[in-house]
Amino acid sequence: EFVARPVGVCSMLRLPVQTSAEGLDAAFVGVPLDTGTSNRPGARFGPQQIRAESVMVRRYNVSTGAAPFDSLLVADVGDVNVNLYNLPNSCRRIYESYQKIVASGCVPLTLGGDHTVTYPILQAVAEKHGPVGLVHVDAHTDTSDMALGEKIYHGTPFRRCVDEGLLDCSRVVQIGIRGSSYAPDPYKYCWDQGFRVVPAEECWMKSLVPLMEEVRQQMGDGPVYISFDIDGLDPAYAPGTGTPEIAGLTPMQALEIIRGCKGLNIVGCDLVEVAPIYDVSGNTALLGANLLFEMLCVLPG
Amino acid sequence: EFVARPVGVCSMLRLPVQTSAEGLDAAFVGVPLDTGTSNRPGARFGPQQIRAESVMVRRYNVSTGAAPFDSLLVADVGDVNVNLYNLPNSCRRIYESYQKIVASGCVPLTLGGDHTVTYPILQAVAEKHGPVGLVHVDAHTDTSDMALGEKIYHGTPFRRCVDEGLLDCSRVVQIGIRGSSYAPDPYKYCWDQGFRVVPAEECWMKSLVPLMEEVRQQMGDGPVYISFDIDGLDPAYAPGTGTPEIAGLTPMQALEIIRGCKGLNIVGCDLVEVAPIYDVSGNTALLGANLLFEMLCVLPG
Amino acid sequence: EFVARPVGVCSMLRLPVQTSAEGLDAAFVGVPLDTGTSNRPGARFGPQQIRAESVMVRRYNVSTGAAPFDSLLVADVGDVNVNLYNLPNSCRRIYESYQKIVASGCVPLTLGGDHTVTYPILQAVAEKHGPVGLVHVDAHTDTSDMALGEKIYHGTPFRRCVDEGLLDCSRVVQIGIRGSSYAPDPYKYCWDQGFRVVPAEECWMKSLVPLMEEVRQQMGDGPVYISFDIDGLDPAYAPGTGTPEIAGLTPMQALEIIRGCKGLNIVGCDLVEVAPIYDVSGNTALLGANLLFEMLCVLPG
Amino acid sequence: EFVARPVGVCSMLRLPVQTSAEGLDAAFVGVPLDTGTSNRPGARFGPQQIRAESVMVRRYNVSTGAAPFDSLLVADVGDVNVNLYNLPNSCRRIYESYQKIVASGCVPLTLGGDHTVTYPILQAVAEKHGPVGLVHVDAHTDTSDMALGEKIYHGTPFRRCVDEGLLDCSRVVQIGIRGSSYAPDPYKYCWDQGFRVVPAEECWMKSLVPLMEEVRQQMGDGPVYISFDIDGLDPAYAPGTGTPEIAGLTPMQALEIIRGCKGLNIVGCDLVEVAPIYDVSGNTALLGANLLFEMLCVLPG
Amino acid sequence: EFVARPVGVCSMLRLPVQTSAEGLDAAFVGVPLDTGTSNRPGARFGPQQIRAESVMVRRYNVSTGAAPFDSLLVADVGDVNVNLYNLPNSCRRIYESYQKIVASGCVPLTLGGDHTVTYPILQAVAEKHGPVGLVHVDAHTDTSDMALGEKIYHGTPFRRCVDEGLLDCSRVVQIGIRGSSYAPDPYKYCWDQGFRVVPAEECWMKSLVPLMEEVRQQMGDGPVYISFDIDGLDPAYAPGTGTPEIAGLTPMQALEIIRGCKGLNIVGCDLVEVAPIYDVSGNTALLGANLLFEMLCVLPG
Amino acid sequence: EFVARPVGVCSMLRLPVQTSAEGLDAAFVGVPLDTGTSNRPGARFGPQQIRAESVMVRRYNVSTGAAPFDSLLVADVGDVNVNLYNLPNSCRRIYESYQKIVASGCVPLTLGGDHTVTYPILQAVAEKHGPVGLVHVDAHTDTSDMALGEKIYHGTPFRRCVDEGLLDCSRVVQIGIRGSSYAPDPYKYCWDQGFRVVPAEECWMKSLVPLMEEVRQQMGDGPVYISFDIDGLDPAYAPGTGTPEIAGLTPMQALEIIRGCKGLNIVGCDLVEVAPIYDVSGNTALLGANLLFEMLCVLPG
Numbered sequence A, B, C, D, E, F: 001e002f003v004a005r006p007v008g009v010c011s012m013l014r015l016p017v018q019t020s021a022e023g024l025d026a027a028f029v030g031v032p033l034d035t036g037t038s039n040r041p042g043a044r045f046g047p048q049q050i051r052a053e054s055v056m057v058r059r060y061n062v063s064t065g066a067a068p069f070d071s072l073l074v075a076d077v078g079d080v081n082v083n084l085y086n087l088p089n090s091c092r093r094i095y096e097s098y099q100k101i102v103a104s105g106c107v108p109l110t111l112g113g114d115h116t117v118t119y120p121i122l123q124a125v126a127e128k129h130g131p132v133g134l135v136h137v138d139a140h141t142d143t144s145d146m147a148l149g150e151k152i153y154h155g156t157p158f159r160r161c162v163d164e165g166l167l168d169c170s171r172v173v174q175i176g177i178r179g180s181s182y183a184p185d186p187y188k189y190c191w192d193q194g195f196r197v198v199p200a201e202e203c204w205m206k207s208l209v210p211l212m213e214e215v216r217q218q219m220g221d222g223p224v225y226i227s228f229d230i231d232g233l234d235p236a237y238a239p240g241t242g243t244p245e246i247a248g249l250t251p252m253q254a255l256e257i258i259r260g261c262k263g264l265n266i267v268g269c270d271l272v273e274v275a276p277i278y279d280v281s282g283n284t285a286l287l288g289a290n291l292l293f294e295m296l297c298v299l300p301g
């Protein structure tokens, strides 16, 4: 029976809520952590708001023809019980939760939370699948080494991943990078690792379909993880985020990127940095919900 | 284990979500309907936001010593699947849902929704328990007869209840009534039925403990329903509502009213008219969540 | 004399307010109805806010050279007195109001209200002019058949118009359509009727001037109605709406569409689905006011 | 016929809009000026928003039994066309407009605008009626002499009125005064003129009915003007204002003050300093609309 | 010369900004930390917003006659450079900063930040002055032992202070406590230490002048610290905070409490938990600025 | 040492605050004036909010390679003490302040304030450098002659500059102009002076790199002033402004324009019309901060 949009105890895409990912092909997971944020906090309420706005998303992807629920068993497995007062402990909690989720082959689709969460997620994912290729959309490379002596916060996850060998560095692409920087050569670290960096300037007023063809070549058949920081998009489209940068990507380009991942061997995805209080319309969260649905639509199988 | 406040797929007070009220002593029910609203709509998102803010409410009521979860089996039974485009049909849907909820003796605690919803709820409650006494907190008597020929909207529920004999009229009290009126004698109908009307003016700067002693006398041992329209409170405390009136009650008085119902034979409760978009802080919904918890704390048993 | 922007009891474009459209070439009409909305309500305050923000719009259209007030007698004829508690009855009220407005040849320019209102408006317009061609800008086709048994809400107006023969189906174009769908073949109904559907994807990063040349061919000399749902635009430009979809049209494209209608035999226009509370800056309403002014600028005569 | 709240091109209390006050007993007038504001601007949109929210106010005053429309001919005469770039010129424009309004005995009820506007209004009122008694509710005495050499802004109106002999100084009362001050003896000027100053502290947690009995004695039979700065109320009740001060009056006390003026020879009233953008709920404007209605209810006749 | 309110690079009360507290009688200090928050974050922007709104506060306290700048040398010494990713490290940074501030007898007035910050501040204060008496206004006792194994967050500061002997426990009073609790006996710990707990219920609709007379007795001549959590006040007055509880104190009572500390040997003060994004009017921050000014007004000397 | 973003008494880009521009190569200056605004006020808080959001901007401009702090001595010299109640007097105050700033060759970068402020700034700048070339980005030409007899407000600055010979009219370009107009020939005045007008329509969906090559030709070696009205951008990107117009420029184009000025002899810059209250996310101010940083990056030297 038809259900009105405001009806229901909210879960992602109105999916059933269950505590285990056992037997699932894919699972939405919330990680309500934002204590790794350098500027405006609030992404801890990202999972809640993305779930709430996901009532607008329906079964079928008209543009691509995808019907993910016809071929995949999917559920919402709730939130990781993070420790808001201790980032390393939260990372351990996330890692352990994801170990269980990925154990039986389930693909996790994460509702962040700030970008710190991708580090422990990739620990679990790489433990299962080996070093992964990475399609990373963001205004920032998130490859700082530390701040005030801290190795873990939302500016460092991919540095930590490199340190631990979680990434197949020649299969990493970072798209949408921009903004001023603390150092004169901010991409040096990335290039040294073999990452491809695609600054936002190279994307302005362009279709990214050709770029994604190259990305598919780069990724090959190996396992791939998609990490999508909503601040990769311009703040006009995603005002509800903690560290916005001007002159970013558009939602059309976001769709081109995600849809361009079709055919890859995707083993995990996340959508991070939605901080709802900075966009009380709910539209940033709605955008996040749609992008997560699009990720579901390009999963293998 | 401790769970951080932002963690969890939101249900009322973090209670388990289940589809049936069978075997429960009390059940929270959402009715996300607001198409009976005369001014600002938005109460359809009341249940969602009240659930979200209810993470602040803990197990024990320090002030009263109540520990409702020690004696009552309680759950969140989700939302009624309302028909947003047809008020009478929504009323039928609500009525049928509540018939099932009250069938086995479960006490429904409703998260509204606009005040229209109390009418079909009382149809089901009175069918089970006979005509009920009513403790009604509101800025408005909600006893209009019709508007543009319509008999059902949020200005008429208690008129309809009288029409159908659902109320034990000598055991009705309306507290907090105020505001300008369409007619010169707005309380005449209420008085004619035998209702007690306590205008807000009589409550100003006063403890309502003495009033509630009289109310307990008035209610006696018969079944009692509590209907709490958040606009009974002053808009300073509850800005997120559709038809606010100035110079209303305070949250302290709201607590005095609800706590003053302890000992009554309460067969149902509702908290209606929270329209979250008009208070993006979430505080009106938080107030609603607390008042519903206080209602739970005065249930018999 | 110059009048400061905040000065004046607000009417659309500071036009005189009158109760009858008799003798007018064109009339702005408000239809403050939003009870046909499936997700976020609030469009009932669209007419009020569009009028308020219209103080920014001046006499002359610099880009097109249009000076509508030099050739057309225009006024604001106020709002239809809708019935918020009964959608079919509201439709009847709208229909009867518009019968009078169009009777003497006046072209109605509607300030919605949700998209439900276009159905009764087209009843009156088609009664006067015969089946009309339609330039429909929207994220949604609005051709659902029903929800929970209801035939009338903002997802169905153009299905109802087809049912009643109000549209010249070969002269219908729907521009900006996108978003996920309940069915795998959402455009089938439209194509079966002979509608042209232009998905948003076909519009991305493109001028719509060539499209509009084709549309003018399609429309020919017959009567044409323009129905503009503000959610046809991307939520970045129009956050204040009830059912936003990501990756939509731009205001530049909106201008290209409306200006591209110059020369057509336009018999009515509407701008619907502005829900101001979701954009407290007023900018969504300002956009609506400008688009309505642009519609006025392409009226014949 | 019943008219739904969102319906109508907004005028104060849905009254007819007319350009002249000729023949009226009382007239609502907007003065959308805020360039006399020292802190947060925005009161220029006060008249617009107060009119919009006034749809909640109905014909009859239940609490007092007043039925002003039964005995008084009232209309909305629109806004004064202020000069936003020149305060003295705006004052002249206001003065000249009010000369016409009061000429035939009509009582003006002003929708401000910042408090600067009371000065030219009182020029016109005193010209007609002679020096007036003043019931002034405010957090501030508004009796500064100047700032940066300027004699006219919202901190000086009552000093200017004294300078010009517009006030009957022994019949002036200022209620709700509070907040820190630039000088150690901020009330000296007021006391030197013979004003009565009632600081907010003297009002805390008290009924003001006894105070108003004294005020009625003080005012006697002479002409009285009521000037109500919304910041006299606590910011909890009136957040939408430009220079809020903590620990203010309550709406109940506001009602006691205005209702306590019943029987006085009231020749004019204003409600100023509503700056709507600081309270997007609309509730500050709603409060202003109610207080203006209460003023109407105590007019003689 | 007069300075307009919007003018100036914001410092607290427009005081000079300096890096050292050397030679000062009192110093305002910002501690922009909020990673100890259990629910809504954002208090990291408390210092910024309190400074911005402090432009409304003037030199003289009219109500009490205090003229603090006549007798005290005061400055704004900026913010502690907190470590947002490591709470214990932030605590050490705060402690070390305050050691320097209090070294030469300067009284720190802290702009929080969440309540975690009071713990390291009291380490420095007690090191200088010995165990202190405490006037603690709050909805919460903040005496939890831990959450998820963490000993440091905004629910535990006063437990940690007791553990380390920083408080003279018989000279501790906690005012405004309320809300539901995780345990049935939430005040047991406080009572066991000898604290006085004054629940909000005991304050409702009452002047707190008599209470403060008792508090002054309790505090005697020893050093006293005032810790004011803005959530001690009702959310109507202070909506911009992270863990609001209904039915709290009023600003009048807040003034009675602080003014009632006049004559005590105050060695430090803080105003914590202002989270500005939840009150975009700025009024919660304005309230905080006023309360800090009132604290300055009761300092000895 | 690393400083967390929320830390610090806010100055532009965390630069030192000093009262004199003596010895500086460039200086940020705030002009918190908005009483020249025709529609929504609030730009008086532009300087405060731009400073607050500037914490996101770092030392190096990655895209252009600029490292302005390596070659230029820059500081924040605070705000001009404007007279909010007298526009001509404010203009004199601004003029006199800028005379001192530019005296020793310092380049002022202004944080507005409304566009009125550019007129007195250019008086000082032209007095120092002679008539200047102008790169003016705006939705409006700001060349009106007067309103209600007033010669000075935000619609007239460039007319006044022409009147006084402050502009080298053949070296003036206005980019982004759009919107309806009061007159049928709104660009006539500009063309008559020899200005180049580039309407927004000519910029739609295009890189402005070619345009800027022409602009550099036009500007030659003479002194150039950049005046950037944030409303030149589309309201999607800059909702926090007072007189928005639809279908404007993008931030990418803004960057192309400013970066395209590299090599010119820039003697002053401003960024005006940020009215923060209309964009509580802070993103409009963040955009302003970034554009000011980009201006700094193209200064000569």
Ligand SMILES: [Mn+2]
Residues within 6 Å of the ligand: A115, A138, A140, A142, A154, A229
């Ligand atoms: Mn990131």
Ligand SMILES: [Mn+2]
Residues within 6 Å of the ligand: A138, A139, A140, A229, A231, A232, A243, A273
């Ligand atoms: Mn990022």
Ligand SMILES: [Mn+2]
Residues within 6 Å of the ligand: B115, B138, B139, B140, B142, B154, B229
């Ligand atoms: Mn009600």
Ligand SMILES: [Mn+2]
Residues within 6 Å of the ligand: B138, B139, B140, B229, B231, B232, B243, B273
């Ligand atoms: Mn009510």
Ligand SMILES: [Mn+2]
Residues within 6 Å of the ligand: C115, C138, C140, C142, C154, C229
């Ligand atoms: Mn539609």
Ligand SMILES: [Mn+2]
Residues within 6 Å of the ligand: C138, C139, C140, C229, C231, C232, C243, C273
């Ligand atoms: Mn639509």
Ligand SMILES: [Mn+2]
Residues within 6 Å of the ligand: D115, D138, D140, D142, D154, D229
């Ligand atoms: Mn005043």
Ligand SMILES: [Mn+2]
Residues within 6 Å of the ligand: D138, D139, D140, D229, D231, D232, D243, D273
């Ligand atoms: Mn005032």
Ligand SMILES: [Mn+2]
Residues within 6 Å of the ligand: E115, E138, E140, E142, E154, E229
């Ligand atoms: Mn606390």
Ligand SMILES: [Mn+2]
Residues within 6 Å of the ligand: E138, E139, E140, E229, E231, E232, E243, E273
């Ligand atoms: Mn607290």
Ligand SMILES: [Mn+2]
Residues within 6 Å of the ligand: F115, F138, F140, F142, F154, F229
């Ligand atoms: Mn301009």
Ligand SMILES: [Mn+2]
Residues within 6 Å of the ligand: F138, F139, F140, F229, F231, F232, F243, F273
């Ligand atoms: Mn402009």
